[in-house]
Amino acid sequence: MGKFQVMDHPLIQHKLTIIRDKNCGTKVFREVVDEITMLMAYDVARDMPLKDVEIETPIAKTTVKTLAGKKVAIVPILRAGIGMVDGIMKLIPAAKIGHIGMYRDEKTLEPHEYFVKLPADIDQRQIFVVDPMLATGGSAIMAIDALKKRGATNIKFVCLVAAPEGVKALREKHPDVDIYTAALDDHLNENGYIVPGLGDAGDRLFGTK
Ligand code: PRP
Ligand code: URA
Numbered sequence: 173m174g175k176f177q178v179m180d181h182p183l184i185q186h187k188l189t190i191i192r193d194k195n196c197g198t199k200v201f202r203e204v205v206d207e208i209t210m211l212m213a214y215d216v217a218r219d220m221p222l223k224d225v226e227i228e229t230p231i232a233k234t235t236v237k238t239l240a241g242k243k244v245a246i247v248p249i250l251r252a253g254i255g256m257v258d259g260i261m262k263l264i265p266a267a268k269i270g271h272i273g274m275y276r277d278e279k280t281l282e283p284h285e286y287f288v289k290l291p292a293d294i295d296q297r298q299i300f301v302v303d304p305m306l307a308t309g310g311s312a313i314m315a316i317d318a319l320k321k322r323g324a325t326n327i328k329f330v331c332l333v334a335a336p337e338g339v340k341a342l343r344e345k346h347p348d349v350d351i352y353t354a355a356l357d358d359h360l361n362e363n364g365y366i367v368p369g370l371g372d373a374g375d376r377l378f379g380t381k
Contacts, residue, residue, distance in 0.1 A: 174343070174348050176343065176350075177353070178354070178355065179352060187211075188208060188333075188354050188355055191204045191370055192370045198377070198379040205259070206256075209256040210259035216330055217263065217264065220239055221239070222240055223240030243297050244297060245268045245270050245299045245300070246270070246300050247269070247271070247302070247315070248269070248272075250273040251273075251377070252304045253302045255373070256332075257302065270289060271287060271288070271290075273286040290319070290322060295322065299324055301319070301327060301330070304370075304373040305331060305373045306333070306342065306353065307360055307365070308335075308337060308364055312329055312331075313345045327348070329342065329350070332370075334351070336359065337359070357369055
């Protein structure tokens with residue numbers, strides 16, 4: 173079974189409180205989502221494999237560590253996942269970016285896939301799927317289905333706010349996927365919104381609605 177980790181570092185919790193506030197405007201919301209994602213990326217990348225390399229410092233030859241193994245792909249679930257790409261890119265600037273477009277039907281809450289564009293060698297990459305919200309889990313499950321259909325095997329899902337219902341569904345459907353979230357909230361309301369949550373992440377990031 174993959175990891176499930178709530179990243180409760182004080183800086184992450186403090187910044188999450190800023191964006192949960194309904195009075196937080198688009199500019200600050202975007203900036204703080206970026207900051208939280210960067211803080212999370214530091215720990216999400218903790219188990220990236222290292223290898224030895226020989227280098228020469230100004231003082232001596234030495235054997236030191238460098239990242240090895242699988243290359244990284246960041247895959248945001250559109251739209252809201254786009255807000256989390258730069259935060260990871262700041263730490264892993266050579267990562268390739270795939271996009272999966274997914275929207276949730278407001279009535280049925282069923283996800284619909286409308287766009288998939290991935291690096292050709294996605295099956296060989298360590299993949300970070302990013303989306304601020306894990307609500308019913310439908311969008312994350314379908315996005316990961318799309319990745320696995322193309323051969324991906326090494327997948328981590330990174331979100332900001334998760335509902336217990338979404339965590340359970342995602343773990344049942346994709347038990348191999350590690351899940352990282354900044355918060356595990358209480359429940360989903362009758363409209364499928366996370367309570368207390370932060371509202372509609374896409375609308376708050378892009379200033380729509
Ligand atoms: C939101 C969010 C997730 C999804 C989560 O996207 O960004 O992708 O809902 O809900 P689920 O876990 O119940 O599937 P939305 O469908 O509102 O699209 P948007 O990002 O384009 O606003
Ligand atoms: N999608 C969001 O953007 N917010 C929620 O609370 C649930 C799904």
